[in-house]
Amino acid sequence: MIVNPRIRGFICTTAHPTGCQAAVNEQINYVKGELQHNPENTPAGAGIKNVLVLGCSGGYGLASRVVAAFGCGANSLGVSFEKAPTTKKTASAGWYNNIAFETAAQSEGLYAKTLDGDAFSDAMRARVVQTIQAEMGSIDLVVYSLASPVRQHPKTGVLHRSAIKPLGEALDIKSVNVDRGEVVEVSLEPATPQETADTVAVMGGEDWELWMDALLDAQVLAPGCRTMAFTYIGTQLTWPIYWEGTLGQAKLDLDRASLAISEKLAVLGGSARVAVLKAIVSQASSAIPVVPLYVALLFKVMKEQGNHENIISHIYRLFATQLQSEANLRLDADGRIRMDNVELSDEVQQAVLDRWPRVTTENLAELGDLAGYREDFLKIFGFGLADVDYAIDVDPTLGRDL
């Protein structure tokens, strides 16, 4: 089959098996290059031997797994929810990413296994516990990187759907139609209290707590075990739709959960932290109105200033600087690890703020980096990689016996 991108709004319904493999290998090669060329600043001494990554198949979760494995030499168990391929349809990108990651890690003698299914379910928690007991022993780092629009609650069976909306009042705000390259005004209705509660149920901290409770109860966490979940705070440009909206409420709940989990991990001498990461292009972030326009301006500014970070370089910096010793943590007043310091620097933000009111469809290419945004978006699905020949027939059923 010849696989081409088929984009519907903010998702691409196809994924390229060889392209996904090349994208994963690009991340692995980045890590290996850093270890070689910058040996005084690596995550190798972070003491991470066995990692569990929830949401391992894309975005920040995949990058964390790559850095843990290839930067720290860690064995890894991953969990993600994938669409399997058929003879006529490609799988989700994460399906191919997981295969590519496992193949690369195993070829270097690292244990790497991925469980495919709903991470919000108790059944998946039981599978993970069994796998750790049978094959890994114990875990010293749990990365919680799930991003989902829905969650079926494991106790009540209720299907919660998140809503990405402002709170209080309707919001008229600039955004971009990425497909057409048009700067547009969008009008977003405020969330109802039920929509806000549902968003907290999906993206808040309860599920992270359930995971850590299950792992603690099963005694599969190593002494000193750490856990991290990821958040975004951003700036005044995105606050109305993110931090001050439904998603912000969910992320505040993640902060609450972080404290609760830390208390429970104290018996092991362990800790939980929320890490504030920079804005990047991911399946999850492309679904948030306003964010793609902000990201396009941000990328242009950061690339011009020479301080741009992509997913893998950002996570590498997180592991290399924030997981080595408690003494080096860059924490804010709420105990979060701040990795968004470069994005939020005055230098960067002044330039983005200056462009925001001026940006139009006509000058978008000059003020923003929509091309870079689109490139990163396509790469999520394995498209646009330099060394991949997209004219060659590929087998979409890779990894599945049909």
Ligand code: NAD
């Ligand atoms: P992503 O969409 O790239 O990845 C999400 C992962 O979750 C995938 O592996 C997916 O398979 C998995 N997943 C979703 N639902 C699942 C389910 N029910 N069961 C099992 N796996 C499931 O997302 P991302 O952008 O990397 O986001 C990860 C975290 O990072 C989120 O908490 C997000 O808020 C945070 N974050 C993202 C950004 C950004 O700009 N993208 C910035 C800061 C923080």
